[in-house]
Amino acid sequence: xxxxxxxxxxxxxxxxxxxxxxxxxxxxxxxxxxxxxxxxxxxxxxxxxxxxxxxxxxxxxxxxxxxxxxxxxxxxxx
Ligand SMILES: [Zn+2]
Numbered sequence: 001x002x003x004x005x006x007x008x009x010x011x012x013x014x015x016x017x018x019x020x021x022x023x024x025x026x027x028x029x030x031x032x033x034x035x036x037x038x039x040x041x042x043x044x045x046x047x048x049x050x051x052x053x054x055x056x057x058x059x060x061x062x063x064x065x066x067x068x069x070x071x072x073x074x075x076x077x078x
Pocket of ligand 1: 037039063066
């Protein structure tokens with residue numbers, strides 16, 4: 001689970017983007033921390049990068065299908 005110390009650097013949001021699940025190897029639409037829905041593994045993704053492919057992220061075979069869900073959105077200034 002993603003951790004933090006100072007709560008003023010994070011804000012709670014109910015945006016629908018946090019509910020979407022993305023397949024391995026697809027482009028991440030937003031930069032930030034994504035978690036594997038099946039096993040809880042987390043990864044930081046930069047803007048424009050792709051989510052780890054099936055053969056990169058390994059978890060127990062019985063853990064279920066790999067899907068990435070945005071946990072923390074990294075807000076970048078233009
Ligand atoms: Zn996993």
